[in-house]
Amino acid sequence: MSGLNELYQEVILDHYKNPRNYGKLEGANKTAEGFNPLCGDQVTLYVRLQGDVIQDIRFEGSGCAISKACASMMTTILKGKTEAEAKALFQRFHHLVTGKEGEPAGTAELGKLKVFSGVREFPVRVKCATLAWHTLRAALEEKGGAISTE
Amino acid sequence: MEAAIAKISPKSLTSLDVEKIREDFPILRQRVHGKPLVYLDNAATSQKPQAVLDAISGYYSRENSNVHRGIHSLSERATLAYEGARAKVRAFVNASEDREIVFVRGTTEGINLVAQTYGKKFLKTGDEIIVTAMEHHSNIVPWQMLCEEVGARLRVVPINDQGELLLGEFQSLLTEKTKLVSVVHVSNALGTVNPVKRIVEMAHRQGIPVLLDGAQAVPHLRVDVQELDCDFYLFSGHKLFGPTGIGVLYGKARWLEAMPPYQGGGDMILSVTFEKTVYNELPYKFEAGTPHVAGVVGLGVAIDYVTGIGMEAITAYESELLAYATETISALPGVRIIGTAKDKAGVLSFILSGVHAHDIGTILDQEGIAIRTGHHCAMPVMQRFGVPATARASFSFYNTKKEIDAFVAGVQKVRKVFG
Numbered sequence: 001m002s003g004l005n006e007l008y009q010e011v012i013l014d015h016y017k018n019p020r021n022y023g024k025l026e027g028a029n030k031t032a033e034g035f036n037p038l039c040g041d042q043v044t045l046y047v048r049l050q051g052d053v054i055q056d057i058r059f060e061g062s063g064c065a066i067s068k069a070c071a072s073m074m075t076t077i078l079k080g081k082t083e084a085e086a087k088a089l090f091q092r093f094h095h096l097v098t099g100k101e102g103e104p105a106g107t108a109e110l111g112k113l114k115v116f117s118g119v120r121e122f123p124v125r126v127k128c129a130t131l132a133w134h135t136l137r138a139a140l141e142e143k144g145g146a147i148s149t150e
Numbered sequence: 151m152e153a154a155i156a157k158i159s160p161k162s163l164t165s166l167d168v169e170k171i172r173e174d175f176p177i178l179r180q181r182v183h184g185k186p187l188v189y190l191d192n193a194a195t196s197q198k199p200q201a202v203l204d205a206i207s208g209y210y211s212r213e214n215s216n217v218h219r220g221i222h223s224l225s226e227r228a229t230l231a232y233e234g235a236r237a238k239v240r241a242f243v244n245a246s247e248d249r250e251i252v253f254v255r256g257t258t259e260g261i262n263l264v265a266q267t268y269g270k271k272f273l274k275t276g277d278e279i280i281v282t283a284m285e286h287h288s289n290i291v292p293w294q295m296l297c298e299e300v301g302a303r304l305r306v307v308p309i310n311d312q313g314e315l316l317l318g319e320f321q322s323l324l325t326e327k328t329k330l331v332s333v334v335h336v337s338n339a340l341g342t343v344n345p346v347k348r349i350v351e352m353a354h355r356q357g358i359p360v361l362l363d364g365a366q367a368v369p370h371l372r373v374d375v376q377e378l379d380c381d382f383y384l385f386s387g388h389k390l391f392g393p394t395g396i397g398v399l400y401g402k403a404r405w406l407e408a409m410p411p412y413q414g415g416g417d418m419i420l421s422v423t424f425e426k427t428v429y430n431e432l433p434y435k436f437e438a439g440t441p442h443v444a445g446v447v448g449l450g451v452a453i454d455y456v457t458g459i460g461m462e463a464i465t466a467y468e469s470e471l472l473a474y475a476t477e478t479i480s481a482l483p484g485v486r487i488i489g490t491a492k493d494k495a496g497v498l499s500f501i502l503s504g505v506h507a508h509d510i511g512t513i514l515d516q517e518g519i520a521i522r523t524g525h526h527c528a529m530p531v532m533q534r535f536g537v538p539a540t541a542r543a544s545f546s547f548y549n550t551k552k553e554i555d556a557f558v559a560g561v562q563k564v565r566k567v568f569g
């Protein structure tokens with residue numbers, strides 16, 4: 001059970017049951033939709049970008065505890081961050097959940113996102129954890145349309 | 151819950167000697183995450199008995215050779231084994247002739263074959279193909295591709311809240327535009343056993359041929375294609391305890407003869423010159439290239455294995471297993487079963503309030519229990535029931551009541567983790 005306890009930490013379950021920044025963002029100027037076709041997870045991300053600063057960010061969608069909690073926590077941490085900071089965080093987060101070594105300095109910046117470190121024990125769930133982040137990148141890069149984890 | 155369990159006497163679950171049967175399946179002996187493997191993902195693929203594994207290895211050890219072309223002894227033996235398996239398949243589904251049995255890679259390839267040959271020859275702009283709201287993607291997409299190519303239209307028979315076809319709606323979709331009805335025999339996402347004999351009768355009354363996707367039916371039910379009178383019937387070897395990469399297309403000879411070949415190549419020809427090629431007779435016209443001989447041999451032995459147990463005994467045992475699982479899981483709070491048709495086989499699809507199927511799958515896996523979670527390649531079914539995904543336990547004759555108890559305990563653990 002230790003791996004499971006690590007994966008489904010209280011804070012993750014809390015964000016899953018009570019997602020923050022959930023719902024459409026009026027006045028968003030960047031949006032993207034992400035899909036995980038393997039399990040049917042879907043997320044729509046709304047960003048209001050002013051200059052290169054994320055003024056506001058919200059999301060909608062359906063998914064498992066990991067994908068929903070990730071999207072929720074991501075939105076709480078990204079408000080006020082620049083595009084470059086957001087992308088750098090994604091990279092560190094990706095390393096965290098895939099279990100890649102290195103960048104110890106970056107781990108501190110992840111702050112409360114570190115609760116997702118348990119995902120590394122469950123490789124099939126990495127896609128759940130990164131769906132919102134991939135979708136964010138698509139929104140910022142204005143690739144338009146839908147992105148997929150596959 | 152106790153009362154619910156008591157309705158089915160454990161004694162009635164002993165009509166098969168399951169403990170002995172389990173010894174035939176080496177994969178079932180292992181532990182996963184330290185727990186005995188409970189394999190409940192049989193609708194995705196089934197496990198293989200030792201006899202099938204031995205047949206494949208024995209074929210490669212003693213007979214391996216190309217079929218239908220060598221005059222040497224090995225080739226003759228390989229050909230005998232290959233054609234012998236075709237005869238077993240014919241008997242298994244009770245087709246009238248061996249040449250009505252075409253080996254393909256699987257159900258998916260078989261449907262694509264019919265779409266690209268029957269479809270391209272007999273469908274034109276404005277024609278219609280009827281499928282149902284409970285089809286696997288493999289019985290939707292090949293027809294959509296065909297429709298796009300020839301300008302035909304796909305019509306969909308709706309289902310009720312139990313996951314049963316609305317036959318009245320089906321009747322009204324049958325028109326002079328309909329050129330084919332393509333229906334799943336047993337739904338992989340819901341477990342519904344469709345009244346396919348009646349569907350065939352209704353379509354035939356208007357002269358419309360019927361294809362049945364039997365991928366989820368043949369492992370659970372006795373299938374008699376002559377009794378059903380269907381025009382095409384398809385299934386996959388790997389869901390029937392045989393190898394992956396081999397499947398069967400049954401087609402009535404008159405249709406197969408009228409259809410153009412699917413792929414060109416060796417074995418499907420009688421003679422080739424640069425001016426003209428004469429296609430081979432049935433079934434070889436549809437079997438271009440060196441076939442999956444070892445797969446066919448393995449499938450033949452898998453058929454021997456299940457017929458040795460008896461399809462009727464398998465159906466009866468599995469139906470008790472499914473009833474037991476349905477009753478025990480339904481007794482848990484927050485469980486909603488997706489697919490509650492009167493006639494079901496092998497599949498228990500469910501959701502748990504407040505918990506995504508994916509999380510159920512991960513937690514059960516930690517208990518050594520393998521189930522499928524997601525949309526089961528049937529996204530329209532998920533849309534129909536308004537759920538993004540379901541958790542699906544699917545059963546086989548080697549599963550036990552004890553395993554179902556472990557599964558139900560696992561789901562209770564999920565509830566505990568999520569509070």
